[in-house]
Amino acid sequence: xxxxxxxxxxxxxxxxxxxxxxxxxxxxxxxxxxxxxxxxxxxxxxxxxxxxxxxxxxxxxxxxxxxxxxxxxxxxxxxxxxxxxxxxxxxxxxxxxxxxxxxxxxxxxxxxxxxxxxxxxxxxxxxxxxxxxxxxxxxxxxxxxxxxxxxxxxxxxxxxxxxxxxxxxxxxxxxxxxxxxxxxxxxxxxxxxxxxxxxxxxxxxxxxxxxxxxxxxxxxxxxxxxxxxxxxxxxxxxxxxxxxxxxxxxxxxxxxxxxxxxxxxxxxxxxxxxxxxxxxxxxxxxxxxxxxxxxxxxxxxxxxxxxxxxxxxxxxxxxxxxxxxxxxxxxxxxxxxxxxxxxxxxxxxxxxxxxxxxxxxxxxxxxxxxxxxxxxxxxxxxxxxxxxxxxxxxxxxxxxxxxxxxxxxxxxxxxxxxxxxxxxxx
Amino acid sequence: xxxxxxxxxxxxxxxxxxxxxxxxxxxxxxxxxxxxxxxxxxxxxxxxxxxxxxxxxxxxxxxxxxxxxxxxxxxxxxxxxxxxxxxxxxxxxxxxxxxxxxxxxxxxxxxxxxxxxxxxxxxxxxxxxxxxxxxxxxxxxxxxxxxxxxxxxxxxxxxxxxxxxxxxxxxxxxxxxxxxxxxxxxxxxxxxxxxxxxxxxxxxxxxxxxxxxxxxxxxxxxxxxxxxxxxxxxxxxxxxxxxxxxxxxxxxxxxxxxxxxxxxxxxxxxxxxxxxxxxxxxxxxxxxxx
Numbered sequence: 001x002x003x004x005x006x007x008x009x010x011x012x013x014x015x016x017x018x019x020x021x022x023x024x025x026x027x028x029x030x031x032x033x034x035x036x037x038x039x040x041x042x043x044x045x046x047x048x049x050x051x052x053x054x055x056x057x058x059x060x061x062x063x064x065x066x067x068x069x070x071x072x073x074x075x076x077x078x079x080x081x082x083x084x085x086x087x088x089x090x091x092x093x094x095x096x097x098x099x100x101x102x103x104x105x106x107x108x109x110x111x112x113x114x115x116x117x118x119x120x121x122x123x124x125x126x127x128x129x130x131x132x133x134x135x136x137x138x139x140x141x142x143x144x145x146x147x148x149x150x151x152x153x154x155x156x157x158x159x160x161x162x163x164x165x166x167x168x169x170x171x172x173x174x175x176x177x178x179x180x181x182x183x184x185x186x187x188x189x190x191x192x193x194x195x196x197x198x199x200x201x202x203x204x205x206x207x208x209x210x211x212x213x214x215x216x217x218x219x220x221x222x223x224x225x226x227x228x229x230x231x232x233x234x235x236x237x238x239x240x241x242x243x244x245x246x247x248x249x250x251x252x253x254x255x256x257x258x259x260x261x262x263x264x265x266x267x268x269x270x271x272x273x274x275x276x277x278x279x280x281x282x283x284x285x286x287x288x289x290x291x292x293x294x295x296x297x298x299x300x301x302x303x304x305x306x307x308x309x310x311x312x313x314x315x316x317x318x319x320x321x322x323x324x325x326x327x328x329x330x331x332x333x334x335x336x337x338x339x340x341x342x343x344x345x346x347x348x349x350x351x352x353x354x355x356x357x358x359x360x361x362x363x364x365x366x367x368x369x370x371x372x373x374x375x376x377x378x379x380x381x382x383x384x385x386x387x388x389x390x391x392x393x394x395x396x397x398x399x400x401x402x403x404x405x406x407x408x409x410x411x412x413x414x415x416x417x418x419x420x421x422x423x424x425x426x
Numbered sequence: 427x428x429x430x431x432x433x434x435x436x437x438x439x440x441x442x443x444x445x446x447x448x449x450x451x452x453x454x455x456x457x458x459x460x461x462x463x464x465x466x467x468x469x470x471x472x473x474x475x476x477x478x479x480x481x482x483x484x485x486x487x488x489x490x491x492x493x494x495x496x497x498x499x500x501x502x503x504x505x506x507x508x509x510x511x512x513x514x515x516x517x518x519x520x521x522x523x524x525x526x527x528x529x530x531x532x533x534x535x536x537x538x539x540x541x542x543x544x545x546x547x548x549x550x551x552x553x554x555x556x557x558x559x560x561x562x563x564x565x566x567x568x569x570x571x572x573x574x575x576x577x578x579x580x581x582x583x584x585x586x587x588x589x590x591x592x593x594x595x596x597x598x599x600x601x602x603x604x605x606x607x608x609x610x611x612x613x614x615x616x617x618x619x620x621x622x623x624x625x626x627x628x629x630x631x632x633x634x635x636x637x638x639x640x641x642x643x644x645x646x647x648x649x650x651x652x653x654x655x656x657x658x659x660x661x662x663x664x665x666x667x668x669x670x671x672x673x674x675x676x677x678x679x680x681x682x683x684x685x686x687x688x689x690x691x692x693x694x695x696x697x698x699x700x701x702x703x704x705x706x707x708x709x710x711x712x713x714x715x716x
Contacts (some may be wrong), residue, residue, distance in 0.1 A: 239522055309559035313622070315520060316555070317572045318548035318629065327571075328561060 047405070051398025057187040057200060058149040059141040060114060060176060062094040064123060066133050076131050087120035091142060098181075099172060110169055116143040116200045141185065146199040146392035148173065152182060164391075190399065194367045195381065199392035202385070204400050206367045210280060210360070210375030211349060211407075213368060217284025218291060218348050223341050225288070226295030230337075233296075234303040235325050254293035261290045262357025270358060277359035278374040286354045291344035298340025302333035335422035342415040346408050352379035378404045457486070459703045460693035461680070464492040468633060468663045469514065474528035476509050476518065483509045486528075487689040489682060491633070496655060496664045498678035498695065500671060502710065506687040507667045511635050514665065515551035516544050532633070549576050552626035556638040558618035560610035560625070565602050568610040568621055569593060572629035588628055596624035597654055616647025623654065627662070634658065636666040640673060652677050671711055675699050683707045 068074070070093060073085040095111050096102070102111050116122075119142050126140075127133055144152070147164045152173060154161040162170055176182040193203030237243045265286035269275045275282045306329050314324040355361065361380050368375035376384070378400065385397040467490035476484035483506045491497050499507040509518065516537060518524040530537045537547055549572070560568050569589045572578075579585035589606070593599040598620045602613070610621050619639055626634055636655070640648040655664060655677045668674050674681050674695065681698040683691045683706070691704040702708040 307559075309555060309557055310561065312517065312520075312555060313559040313561060313625075314571075316515070316517060316548060316553035317575070317625065318545050319571075319575050320545050323575055327575075332562065 047398050051402045054395040054399035056184040058144040058152045059185045060144050061141050061181040064094045065137045087124045090123045091115050091119040118201045150392050194365045199390045207378045207381035209368050211377040213280035214283040218287040221288040222291045227299050230296045230299030234300050250293050259353040262354030265358045278362045280371045282358050287348040291348050294344040299337045302336025306332045339415045339419045346411045458689045460691045462692045463490045466493050468493045470531040472529040477525045479523045485687045496659045496678045498674035498681045499667045500674050501684035505684040507684045511667050549629050551633045552631035554636045554639045560618050560621050564607045565610045566606040569624050569628050592624040592628040596620045616643050633663045
């Protein structure tokens, strides 16, 4: 009798100990998740804080006279004549009209520096698009220089940064501000232009297009190859030393540092096959090599998760191996394969190291229109901007990171959604 | 006596392995007691040995399955009855390490002959599995799958007819005729198993193999399947592996008792359950092991 009471006592004692252990364990888990979330939160707030400014940029309103004599162009449809035109005269004259009292060589230069160095060409584009403006006057918002932009934004935030401006320039800006002739506008250049040495003219369109072209090629190559390899290895290949060897090496390949793939691409695609450097073709080939192991491994996992009873049912009905795979295994494992492919693509989208090796790190202004145009990609664009000395590139870098992150978030959300949507239960 | 015989057989298995071309002379069938052979066999098995790598799962089994009979295979777990059943439509081919020796013939044709196409064989020998395994497709698609891949229906109307007939034969038609295009996996366990039977008979096989078809079902669903097996035996030859001796007693004409990979006794079901010839059979059916 006493023994059984002792027994119960012991169980009770151990019970509270076990409960405490469980509680502790739960807290470990919660702490881990909290640390992870906090890290993500800090990262995101920092990036958004630095980068949100890049989506707006400073414009100055000026009275522009499209004076034919000053430009020196008669025919607006002749491209040769257009390149010869003195377009800068348009913006310079406009500034001179706004500030008639400025004199002296250096002051005039400072005045001209209020506007972006591309302001004249923006006016040219406007005139070519609207030829009826020739000889007329109009009031128009013109892109300001990046130093002005940096100063104006910091001044609006109450912490003016005037280190790169002269006191006269600061006065002019204040004068413009009093007349409401300087303001922040949505920065459409960021989305419509390619890279530039001038921060106010730099955009990510070129990098986005480069990433898109590279990814399309990567997907087109790596998904069919990866899925075929996975199906063969999982369903058809005999189990022997050779397939074990292949399996080990696919797993090894997944663990190879990505820069090695870049070196491989440089040696094989560029040096041996003479594919031009810096183009999406070679980028896509290299990223295909890099994502193949990921796609093969996830596809194999998806195929493995198809219950063997389904295969038995099909084989038992007299379906051939090929029919079993095509009619049953493939449709059931496709969601998993797609998820794997999207995750592989997300990985490829964020990859920069291998692309540095194959010359996709070049400074490219033109927006690539095809697979053989020189291009760069988003992460490399971030790397290039982060490396630039101009202060205005700080917020540009963060903005590009935000855009890259939002692409990645969208892709991963699609992957999760696809898995939820297409997943079958049995 | 049995021990001696088995030792003898083991020796033989290690020294001289029987080949597929071997004559049908029955060797060592003194080990199996009862009415092993019939006059009108649908399938004939002689000296069948099955190995998983080096481990022998079936030892020298010889037996006939008569036309339109229901033969039950019983025995304790791991006695090789499922392995034996699966070698009858070469489902064991899918297991890499599995090797089948001996002669398995259907209507005098060797099923393991190199030129025989396993796809054709499985169209002639259908199979129902332990766990209901309908395809995650509609009921209609499940039944129509076999006829489609074998090209049995020329028109949509033909196919509809095959589907309806098969579902009727599997006594499932009345329950599902309103929802043919809903998922087959949404049915109850018993209905799913009858769907699998309908799927198997849709290609009009000659033999149906059933591997513990009721082990995942409740008693009512089991009763329905058993009733169905009786009806099906009019048109098909059925070999059923079962854990339940009552089920064997209810549905089968003959019962084969397997023990540790050996076929111990084959006799008419009534006799097996009332007057078993072999002491091992008696021990099993009286519940001394199982």
